[in-house]
Amino acid sequence: MAQPATNDIDSDSLRRAAIDRSVKGPVLFLFTNGAFWLMASTILGLLAAVKHVFPDFLDHDWLWFLQYGRLQPAHLVALVYGWGIQAGLGVAFWIMSRRTGQELRGGHATLISAGVFWNIAVTLGILGILFGGSTSIEWLEMPKYLWPVFLICFLAYAWPMVSMFARARNPGGFMISAWYMLGASLWFPWIFITANVCLHCLPGLGAIGAGVSAWYVHSTILLFFVPVGIGAAYYFIPKVTGRPIASYQLARIGFWALAVLGGWSGMQRYMGGPLPAWMPAVGAASGVMMLMPVGVVGWNHHLTTLGKHNLVQTSPSLRFTFMGALFYPISSLMFAVLSAFYTGASLQFTHAWYGFQIVTIYGFFSMCIFGAIYYIVPRLAGCEWLSVRLIRNHFWFSVYGISAIVVTSLVCGLQQGGDMNNPEKWNLGFFAVVGGIKPYIIARAVAWGLITWSNVWFLIHLMLMVAGLGRRSSSPTLLPGHDIEDPMHNLTHPTHA
Amino acid sequence: MSSPSAYNPDTTDLDRLHPAVKREKIDVAPGTEPSPMWVIFLALLVAVLGGSQLGNVANFAFETSNPLAGAKLPDPRPGTGGGGAELDPMQLAMKKGAATYALCGGCHQGSGQGVPGAFPPLAGSDWVMGGTERNIRVVLHGLNGPIKVKGADFTAPSAMPPQGAVLSDQDIANVLTYVRNSFGNKGGMVTKEMVQKVREAEKARATPWTGAELDKYADKDAAADAPPAAK
Numbered sequence: 001m002a003q004p005a006t007n008d009i010d011s012d013s014l015r016r017a018a019i020d021r022s023v024k025g026p027v028l029f030l031f032t033n034g035a036f037w038l039m040a041s042t043i044l045g046l047l048a049a050v051k052h053v054f055p056d057f058l059d060h061d062w063l064w065f066l067q068y069g070r071l072q073p074a075h076l077v078a079l080v081y082g083w084g085i086q087a088g089l090g091v092a093f094w095i096m097s098r099r100t101g102q103e104l105r106g107g108h109a110t111l112i113s114a115g116v117f118w119n120i121a122v123t124l125g126i127l128g129i130l131f132g133g134s135t136s137i138e139w140l141e142m143p144k145y146l147w148p149v150f151l152i153c154f155l156a157y158a159w160p161m162v163s164m165f166a167r168a169r170n171p172g173g174f175m176i177s178a179w180y181m182l183g184a185s186l187w188f189p190w191i192f193i194t195a196n197v198c199l200h201c202l203p204g205l206g207a208i209g210a211g212v213s214a215w216y217v218h219s220t221i222l223l224f225f226v227p228v229g230i231g232a233a234y235y236f237i238p239k240v241t242g243r244p245i246a247s248y249q250l251a252r253i254g255f256w257a258l259a260v261l262g263g264w265s266g267m268q269r270y271m272g273g274p275l276p277a278w279m280p281a282v283g284a285a286s287g288v289m290m291l292m293p294v295g296v297v298g299w300n301h302h303l304t305t306l307g308k309h310n311l312v313q314t315s316p317s318l319r320f321t322f323m324g325a326l327f328y329p330i331s332s333l334m335f336a337v338l339s340a341f342y343t344g345a346s347l348q349f350t351h352a353w354y355g356f357q358i359v360t361i362y363g364f365f366s367m368c369i370f371g372a373i374y375y376i377v378p379r380l381a382g383c384e385w386l387s388v389r390l391i392r393n394h395f396w397f398s399v400y401g402i403s404a405i406v407v408t409s410l411v412c413g414l415q416q417g418g419d420m421n422n423p424e425k426w427n428l429g430f431f432a433v434v435g436g437i438k439p440y441i442i443a444r445a446v447a448w449g450l451i452t453w454s455n456v457w458f459l460i461h462l463m464l465m466v467a468g469l470g471r472r473s474s475s476p477t478l479l480p481g482h483d484i485e486d487p488m489h490n491l492t493h494p495t496h497a
Numbered sequence: 498m499s500s501p502s503a504y505n506p507d508t509t510d511l512d513r514l515h516p517a518v519k520r521e522k523i524d525v526a527p528g529t530e531p532s533p534m535w536v537i538f539l540a541l542l543v544a545v546l547g548g549s550q551l552g553n554v555a556n557f558a559f560e561t562s563n564p565l566a567g568a569k570l571p572d573p574r575p576g577t578g579g580g581g582a583e584l585d586p587m588q589l590a591m592k593k594g595a596a597t598y599a600l601c602g603g604c605h606q607g608s609g610q611g612v613p614g615a616f617p618p619l620a621g622s623d624w625v626m627g628g629t630e631r632n633i634r635v636v637l638h639g640l641n642g643p644i645k646v647k648g649a650d651f652t653a654p655s656a657m658p659p660q661g662a663v664l665s666d667q668d669i670a671n672v673l674t675y676v677r678n679s680f681g682n683k684g685g686m687v688t689k690e691m692v693q694k695v696r697e698a699e700k701a702r703a704t705p706w707t708g709a710e711l712d713k714y715a716d717k718d719a720a721a722d723a724p725p726a727a728k
Binding site for chain 1: 514515516517518519520521522523524525526527528529530531532536539540543544546547548550551
């Protein structure tokens with residue numbers, strides 16, 4: 001194909017700017033509120049970890065609701081619904097409109113209202129949990145009446161994305177990241193409706209209710225958080241490096257393997273439990289086989305980034321996305337170890353499962369979302385990020401904090417499961433085993449403390465940007481590296497296939 | 498990329514544009530290389546590992562819920578005839594007895610020396626090393642009143658409380674085995690069956706024993722089927 005004329009590039013820039021303008025309000029709304037809930041979630045996680053070890057901490061009469069049993073679910077609900085799904089929707093929405101080349105034609109008021117109601121629902125949910133109204137169903141602890149609100153708000157964002165995809169003008173090869181966003185926006189409502197109808201509307205579910213709850217948690221991870229994270233990586237790695245996605249075929253294999261395998265997982269959590277044996281067996285099989293799409297996608301990203309590692313140092317977006325893409329195979333490996341019967345029998349019901357949730361939602365998904373936010377917000381807000389130092393702190397505190405939480409949770413799970421299954425330790429009481437893991441929980445508290453610190457600054461940084469108080473400059477905020485590439489350089493030599 | 502030329506941008510539009518949008522790199526179509534063969538092989542390997550979760554271990558049955566049901570793996574717990582059956586019963590009793598001894602150690606002390614004048618010692622005690630019939634009765638129902646241990650008088654202002662309601666036969670057997678084989682003591686093993694027999698015989702008793710009442714059991718060992726002393 002011929003080199004595009006300068007005029008085409010100019011009009012292309014204008015078109016992209018028009019798309020950005022059309023989605024600015026809803027996307028920035030979701031990012032800012034998401035960042036607030038992220039900070040709230042890390043503070044709750046810190047408190048929960050401290051309470052786990054020192055129940056007497058902050059033990060005042062008027063703080064009667066601060067207990068580990070309420071803080072831990074509140075922490076995860078804030079992380080999943082307040083931050084994860086909210087910010088994920090923002091990124092998915094922006095990428096979908098960019099990738100399909102569609103402006104948002106209307107319905108801004110609907111989208112903003114849906115965002116407001118989503119946040120009201122998260123607030124009520126967390127207050128409900130803290131004040132004792134928890135349903136005790138993992139990830140669905142918020143009071144029962146809230147789930148239709150969450151569903152309708154989600155659909156308000158999913159519908160425009162689906163219709164954008166239907167009107168897409170780009171040829172198939174460019175749409176890889178849009179597939180994942182489309183998948184996430186269709187799969188999550190299905191999972192959410194199924195789980196809530198089963199758990200809240202069907203009477204007398206019995207033991208299978210636990211299985212449905214585990215299925216909900218892992219399907220949400222594999223069919224919402226994972227596709228949004230991968231979709232963002234598939235968009236931003238080529239965008240920042242200027243290189244094509246290495247292999248279209250690998251991308252297709254990875255997508256369809258995830259789509260086919262993602263919904264079968266979860267019940268292996270109750271291996272040996274009162275469920276028909278085939279249910280945990282299917283879950284374990286798909287949990288192990290998830291290594292396939294993960295390996296394929298990881299290899300594809302690796303090939304795409306090859307030779308551009310200097311950009312990982314300088315570009316904040318690429319650095320976060322790259323780290324997120326690195327955490328993805330780690331999370332999948334952990335999932336396979338937890339799922340397989342050989343190893344899962346020891347790790348069942350231990351802190352290792354918490355480690356898996358955190359490495360997936362924070363290490364992989366959130367790092368990709370951070371990368372996306374560092375890329376998207378300057379375009380929507382019309383100014384550049386203020387401080388290299390804040391970005392760098394955010395990056396290193398997050399990476400070290402998450403790594404610490406994941407490693408300690410995994411080792412803690414090994415010790416916990418090993419102690420409980422070891423005949424030599426059967427003279428120990430259950431509480432002696434629980435008491436033996438204190439050091440790991442203290443390490444977790446320290447890690448959440450570090451992450452909270454970085455998140456406070458991330459929230460402030462983001463709010464300044466959204467308020468339009470960022471740097472007025474034509475040059476991007478880049479992290480120092482040994483070989484800074486001129487960002488304008490590549491534009492004049494496009495390799496247009 | 499197909500870009501509409503209908504825009505016909507003028508310079509003011511472009512100048513107003515945020516530079517972040519202008520400096521973006523152009524999208525490139527993905528590579529069309531077929532995926533390498535080893536990717537397929539690795540994927541097959543993963544599929545085999547995953548598939549093994551279905552057949553080998555879990556039995557893939559509707560009517561069982563135990564993933565170990567089809568695997569012929571022995572239950573490792575001792576006493577179930579599985580892998581843990583070889584565990585030496587004496588060692589197991591000593592280990593579990595040591596944990597139960599936490600109940601006794603408050604008065605008799607961790608070293609089994611007791612407290613002179615208040616709590617009698619267990620180390621080298623003729624009461625401990627005497628008949629198991631007496632031992633079991635003391636633990637089951639408690640002991641009141643003055644006794645003489647290792648030549649010292651204990652007028653016992655604080656009596657030994659009964660443990661029969663708190664501890665199972667197995668627990669009592671374990672802790673007695675532990676006491677009779679620790680602190681320099683060297684005695685036989687007390688079994689669950691021995692405790693069971695005594696408990697059965699004294700079913701009606703609700704009050705603690707006195708030293709005098711127990712004298713007739715001083716040298717009587719419970720049930721003849723007691724195993725030999727520790728290996």
